[in-house]
Amino acid sequence: MAFRATDARSDLRLFRDIEAIGGVVHKSAGRDFVRYNISVLPHQLDAAAQILAETTFAPRFAHWDIELQKQQVQLEHAAIAACSERSVYENVHAAAFYDDATLGRHQAVADNLASFSSDDLAKFYDQYVNTAGAVLVGSGIEHSTLTDIANSY
Incomplete structure (x- = not known):
């Protein structure tokens, strides 16, 4: 963005x-x-x-822009799920850096994506982008x- x-x-x-x-x-x-x-x-x-x-x-962070980005992430999730090598890579990385917010999961958890909002992104920026x-x-x-x-x- x-x-x-x-x-x-x-x-x-x-x-x-x-x-x-x-x-x-x-x-x-x-x-x-x-x-x-x-x-x-x-x-x-x-x-x-x-x-x-x-x-x-x-x-x-406009609401419509966040919605477009969420759709893009859903497409990326589908591409990863279709490729077993990438799925293994993502899961190994997530296990290794599970508790580290900056190095943890490369992809957002699909279950959490629906509730993600511009307020969540603003909070992330406030904490990490400075x-x-x-x-x-x-x-x-x-x-x-x-x-x-x-x-x-």
């Missing part, structure tokens, strides 16, 4: 602002990380940093410039 609506911008406004600065965005996630990338020319660093900070720390757990990396940027930008947002 990266680079989606934020408290200050709609999806469309965010995409138009990224396009206006010539930005290219990418997101990826694994069991123990979430990565948001935005690539821009050097003179657009401030605008890019503002967009990156906003999408990371002030996302808006500046204490964030790393800002810049390529081709002076360290002092990157530090100044990080401290601004």
